[in-house]
Amino acid sequence: MKTLDLSEYNFRTKAYGSVSVFIALAIVSFSVFQSFSYDVSDWIVLGVATIICLIFSQYNFRVPHTNGHISPRELVIFWAIIWLGASGSIVLAALSVAGNFREGMKDRVRWIFEASAITISTFVSAYVFYSTLSFGFGLTKNPIANSSINAFWLLCGLAFAGLTNFVVYSLLSGPSQELEMTPNNHLPRKYRYLWTAVGSVTCVVGVFAFHLVVVYFGLSIGLLILPVTVASHLAFRFYRKMLSQKTKEIREASRIHVATVEALATAIDARDQVGRGHVSRTQIFAVGIAKALGLSQGELNAINTGALLHDIGKLAVPDHILNKPGKLTPAEMEKMKIHPEVGASILERVNFPYPVVPTVRYHHEFWDGTGYPEGLSGDQIPLTARVLAIADTYDTIRGARPYSKSVTSENAKKHILDGAGTHFDPLIVEAFMRNHDKFEADVQKREISYQANEGESPKLGDGSVNTSELGYVEQIKRANREVFTLYELARVFSSSLSLEQTLSLFVKKIGELVPMDTCIIYLLDETEKMAVATHAVGRNSESLKNRKIKVGQGATGYALNKRKPIYNVNPGLDFSFYNMEFIKEYTSMASLPLIANEKLLGAVSLYSHSMESYQDEHMRLLETLSRIASDAFLLRFGMLNRKPAL
Ligand SMILES: [Fe+2]
């Protein structure tokens, strides 16, 4: 058997504990001796009460709206003072604490301290209880059991006994509470005492009520009530826990739904080269206006969701229209105008319980009836759509796009003000203006404020940017810009351009997608042994233009000779025979042969000062652009084996 390890306790605590253990043993011995005079019914009550105490010894019930706790065990022991007298309650306390014993050295020490504290405090409380009744009611009987007794003095006796119990137990259980994981152990000591006092008061009231039940309904009903009450409480607690778990799950599922929709909406908007914050800011403005106007919760929900999904119909608009930098042609504009209808049709399938569909369908209607899709005017336009129109327009012109810079808040406000009565509902414009500063502050607080280049994508692989490290929005934006660039290239090449113009456009488009400081187009001359730098742009272009390289010589010569791309070789290889100082500035290069119908036309070479290396992604883009350009060169000029006429 293990011995008690008291090495963690100081001398005072050890002395304190030893004395209280000694007194408690004396009290228990005396009480056991006295209990020999009990009759059978007293022993039955003691037995049932002990079983109840043991079953519920681990449970504490919180006093509603407080941190106070009450244990069924305390309540029964306290009640036993009335029914079985001091000795019966002490025997009950000793038995219940004995049943609570657990293995483990720390528990054993705690158990001894606590058992002593409970025994002594029960003894003193019982003494105070019967002294109070003797003083006030002249009662000499101990125990009183179900004798009729004045309720006032009974309550007084219980109150004094409760107070005594609290004080004595608190004093004696000091050392054990240091170890004990009581429900309030995390709180500072003074709060622990406060809530223990609340628990004691509740216990007194509970004992009083319990005793009345026992007196009026009989002992068996009384003793049955306690386990039933405790069991119901436990069942309720279990149900509440399950309910809170379910609520948590539903909340989490709903959060995941919203986050999924937000992510998809942002991805769809990325096709339009819209910055990431557009949807969130539009939500802030639109919901802010709606609140300022005092709209209903249903309308607020519709605006919040509508702002998130207002442009999903752009899925049906081709990329080259979405990405077109200039003004749209009337035909392109007609195509663009289908997006509110398409968006509304997609959302109709969701069956929102609030008016999201009309909010999305009519967000491009004008107050004067000149908007689309239906040309509604004034109050015919749903209020939620009128609110969204202002929020969307303000944020769109305020934020930057690849082909338009962001405008100041003052200019954007002016645009909205100018549209009051024609584009926008004047009353909503007024509400927006009144709260504008607050909205912008909210946007800043959420850290989604406007940045000068928000809508711009960095060039592919620009500097040290790795494509795999870019966010999904950026990847989508760049994929769409690439498609648009290729579309533009193919479209322009099909029109009648001179060779010089074709080469210029080709190099310009390369510059939009691939980083470089100098770009040279070399075209083969009639001999096919030499290539001429026919077109050069960027740094040092004047010095490099019209220079000739031999097929097979240098990096570009290698690309021409082998008919395959070469990159990340020393740029000096291309210029070693020029003896020019600036050549040292270049850090990396890439060269790609221009081939159409299996005929070699020349090569395009890129040189960079800042790039450490060109990546596979750059070469893929360069190859795609070169293929389109080579076909155009060959078709238009039939320039193989002869020097092109510029
Ligand atoms: Fe729109």
Ligand SMILES: [Fe+2]
């Ligand atoms: Fe928008």
